[in-house]
Amino acid sequence: MNGRRAAPKRRSRDADGSSISRRAMLAATAGLTVSTSGCVQRLQDLVTRNNIDQLSLTITTLPADSDRESIRIANELERVFKRVGIDVSYDIRSGIDFRRTVLYDHEFDVCIGRHPGGTDPDFLYETLHSLYADESGWQNPFGFTNLNVDGFLEKQRRVSGERRREAVTAALESIATVQPFVPICVPEEHRLVGTARFEGWGENHLATRRGYLGLESAVGVDTLRASHTDGRPTKNLNPLAVGYRGRGLITDLLYDSLATDDPSGDVEPWLAESWEWDGRTADVRLRDGCAFHDGVSVTASDIAFTYRFLQDMSLGNHDAAVPTPRYRGRVETVDSVDVRGRNRLEISVDTNRAVGERAFLVPILPAHVWRERAADATGPGGVSMTQGTTKAVTANNVPPVGSGPYQFAGRTQGEQLTFERFDTHFTRRAGVDLPAPTADEFTFSISPSSKTAVTAVRDGIADVTSTALETDVIDSVEATETTRLVESPSWTFYFLGFNARKAPFSNPRFRRVIAQLVDKEWLVDTVFRGKARPVATPVTRQWVPESLEWDGNDPEVPFLGTGGEVDVSAAQAAFEEAGFRYDERGRLRVRQ
Secondary structure, three states: OOOOOOOOOOEEEOOOOOEEEHHHHHHHHHHHEOOOHHHHOOOOOOOOOOOEEEOEEEEEEOOOOOOHHHHHHHHHHHHHHHHOOOEEEEEEOOHHHHHHHHHHHOOOOEEEEEEOOOOOOOHHHHHHOHHHOOOOOOOOOOOOOEHHHHHHHHHHHHOOHHHHHHHHHHHHHHHHHHOOEEEEEEEOEEEEEEOOOEEOOOOOOOOOHHHHOOOEEOOOOOEEEEEEOOOHHHOOOOOOOHHHOOOOHHHHHHOOOOEEEOOOOOEEEOOEEEEEEEOOEEEEEEOOOOEOOOOOEOOHHHHHHHHHHHHOOOOOOOOOOOOOOOOHHHHOOEEEEEEEEOOEEEEEEOOOHHHHHHHHHOOOOOHHHHHHHHOEOOOHHHOOOOOOOEHHHHOOOOOOOOOOOEEEEEEEOOOEEEEEEOOOOHHHOOOOOOOOOOOOEEEEEEOOOHHHHHHHHHOOOOOEEOOOOOHHHHOOOOOOOOEEEEEEOOOOEEEEEEOOOOOOOOOHHHHHHHHOOOOHHHHHHHOOOOOEEEOOOOOOHHHOOHHHOOOOOOOOOOOOEEOOEEOHHHHHHHHHHOOOEEOOOOOEEEEO
C-alpha cells in the first residue's frame, strides 16, 4: 500500500480544446462554481469565535440489511474523520427513505451508497450538469455547479469518434480535480444459478432483460423462479419512481424500449426493427403488430407521446415543464419526434449519434394509460419535487401495462411478484433473432439477505439469485452438480457524495481533502473482501484515460496515510492549506 504522495502534474483541455494546467483548472473552479458560499468562509479570524465551532457532519447511508457495504464504508470513514478532528453522526435510512432524503429532499451533508452508473460515460451529464442542480432523482443529487465541467460534458455530446474520447477524458480529469463525489470502487457481480431446470445462464447480463430470455428449460418446467433481495418492486411498479427503482431489470421485463444495450455500450434495435441516421435525425421503423399487455396496439404515436411525456409530465399544463426524475438526461437529447405513419417516425436529436441512440433505451409508455397521469399530485410520501409533481410520479402503477416480454400477473407486498409470459411478444416470432421468454411464468420471491437467497437456490426453491450477491457471501458459495456462480461485468459504483448546496461541501478544496481521507484500496480489501476494484473515475474500463488509471493509489487524490490508517499530521496540513484551521485541541473548525 502506498503512502502519501503528490498528485502527478498533467495537462487537460478546456471545453474549447485549449490546454490548461490542472492546478490552474482547480484555481478556476472556485470562480466558476455557482455554489461558492463555503469557499469564502475560511477561518482566518480566530479572535472572533462566537460563530466558529468544530466541523460536524452527518453521514447519510443505508442499514446493513439494505446494503452491508455502505454502512461498513460509513463506519470506516467515521473513524478516519474523527481522527482528523471532525465530529461525525449518522442518519441511517431504509432504501426508499435514503433515496427520498438524497434524491428528492436533498437533506444531507455527505452520503454513501451505490450509484447506478452507466455503460456509456454520458450518464455523467445528468449526474453532474448544473442544469439539473435543483431537480430530483439521479439528476445531479449533489447540487454540483461548475461551468468548466458543464462545458466538457456538453462537448462530449456534440463531437464523435476520437474527438469524443478526448472530450470524455477532459471531462473525467476535470471531475477528478474538483471531486463533486468520491468514486470508491466498482463491486464484482456474482449470482448463483441453478442448472437442473434451466440452461443458458450467463450468455447475457443477469442485471438486464436479456439475461432471463432465451433460456433452455428442462422438460415439464414452466416457471422461472428468482430469489430477489429487494422488496421495493412488490410495493411499486412505477418506472419513473426513483425511490423504488434499482438497475431497471423489472422495468425492462414489463416494458419494451426502442433499443437494448449490453455491457460494452452497444445499442441495438429492440421494439424498433431498424433505424437509419441522416445527420442527427433517425428514421425509425417499428416492428409490425406489437401490442400492449391490455391488447391496445403499440404505434408510433405512443413513442412520440413517451418522449413528450418524459420531457414534461404535465403535458404543457404547467407554466414550466415538469421533467421526469428518471431518464432525464436521455430524453433531453431528443429535439423532436415526427410521426410518419403507424409504425414509422423520425427522431431528431441535438447530440452526436452515440448519445442520441441512448435515448432509445427509455421504456415506451402507453399513451392511453399515462395521459391521465399528467394531473398535479403531492410528491412521493408527501415530498414535492423542485420541478413539480404529477400523478405520473406518485402512482404505484399496479397493475403495470407495458408491451414487454412478461406481463404482470399478481403480487404479495413484501413477499412476491408474479409475471406471465406475453405470448404475442415480437421476440417469439419466427425470423426474429433475439432471445425470447421461454418460461410460462416468472416469479420473484423476496429474500431478506444474500445468504437466504443462496440457500433458496441450493435447496431447489429458486433458479437464480436475481440481485447480485453481497461480497461477504461470495467466497462461501461453492458450485455443485446443480448450481454454479455466474460473474457479470458491473457498471455500478460505490461513492461518497457531497451536498454542494451548503458549506463547506461547496468548497472544492475541502472536498479534495476529504477525498484524500478515503483509502479505497484498503476498503476494497476490508469491506469488499477483495471482490471489487478501486477506481479514480466512475466509468467503465474502456473509457478510463491513462491519467486516471488505478496504480495502487488514486492518481489525483492519493490517500493521506497507509493501510487504512490516516496520517493525522498530513491531513491537518492539507486542511490548513485548503484554508481551514484547527484549535488547540486538534478540532477542525468551521464558521457556522
